[in-house]
Amino acid sequence: MPPLDGERRAELVRSLGALRARIADACIVARRDPHSVTLIAVTKTFPAVDVATLAVLGVGDVGENRDQEASAKVVEVAELLRTGADQRVAPPRWHFIGQLQSRKSRSVASYAHAVHSVDRLELVEQLAAGVTRAGRDRLDIFVQVSLDGDPARGGVPSDRVVALADAVVARSELRLRGVMGIAPLAVDPRAAFADLAAVAARLRAAHPEADAISAGMSADLEAAVVHGSTHVRVGSALLGRRDQDFG
Numbered sequence: 001m002p003p004l005d006g007e008r009r010a011e012l013v014r015s016l017g018a019l020r021a022r023i024a025d026a027c028i029v030a031r032r033d034p035h036s037v038t039l040i041a042v043t044k045t046f047p048a049v050d051v052a053t054l055a056v057l058g059v060g061d062v063g064e065n066r067d068q069e070a071s072a073k074v075v076e077v078a079e080l081l082r083t084g085a086d087q088r089v090a091p092p093r094w095h096f097i098g099q100l101q102s103r104k105s106r107s108v109a110s111y112a113h114a115v116h117s118v119d120r121l122e123l124v125e126q127l128a129a130g131v132t133r134a135g136r137d138r139l140d141i142f143v144q145v146s147l148d149g150d151p152a153r154g155g156v157p158s159d160r161v162v163a164l165a166d167a168v169v170a171r172s173e174l175r176l177r178g179v180m181g182i183a184p185l186a187v188d189p190r191a192a193f194a195d196l197a198a199v200a201a202r203l204r205a206a207h208p209e210a211d212a213i214s215a216g217m218s219a220d221l222e223a224a225v226v227h228g229s230t231h232v233r234v235g236s237a238l239l240g241r242r243d244q245d246f247g
């Protein structure tokens with residue numbers, strides 16, 4: 001995998017260092033252990049070689065938001081890491097973070113380590129069926145919470161989170177991890193992430209093991225870490241500007 005030693009690798013080393021420093025600084029402000037925050041590198045629109053390079057640099061978790069793109073990249077990255085110089089590097093864990101169409105859930109269940117965008121019962125059932133069909137271990141599930149009350153952007157209203165979580169827990173193929181949220185554009189992210197933290201606390205009261213919060217992106221990860229995020233999903237601050245942005 002030649003680009004590993006090229007300019008792009010140096011660029012990724014620099015941006016990864018700067019990003020890790022941002023997360024560490026945010027943890028100091030929040031009085032949190034930096035190990036309590038998992039970085040998910042959002043690699044949508046970027047090539048498989050970038051994912052492989054990040055894996056070699058120690059990034060073990062990557063996020064994608066479209067099944068068609070992700071399912072092809074999973075195969076390419078495994079191949080790059082298998083045939084590349086750094087043979088001991090394990091493939092990353094794939095996190096599906098985008099709105100999920102029901103008909104794609106079987107495919108996603110065949111490669112994803114976690115799905116962060118579960119917002120309806122139908123997905124719970126289809127992802128569980130997909131895990132069985134693929135003969136895989138349990139799939140981690142984050143219930144996506146709507147923080148702007150606009151169902152078009154994905155997410156379940158906060159008063160329906162526990163009921164949906166109950167359905168996840170009822171399926172042995174799935175493991176409930178916690179909640180996921182995206183700060184609405186027009187709102188102060190601190191307010192949005194405080195709301196999400198309150199929803200997360202209510203979920204933990206019902207399901208104590210569901211202690212994860214997937215929140216924070218390039219522009220607002222500091223606010224998310226202050227409000228308890230355990231999984232930040234960062235794309236552009238790490239990989240650069242996206243030419244075609246699928247959201």
Ligand SMILES: *Cc1c(COP(=O)(O)O)cnc(C)c1O
Pocket residue numbers: 042044065097098182216217218219233234235236237247
């Ligand atoms: C694209 C995307 C991200 C990353 O956004 P950046 O602003 O590039 O860091 C995070 N979460 C979701 C759900 C996304 O679709």
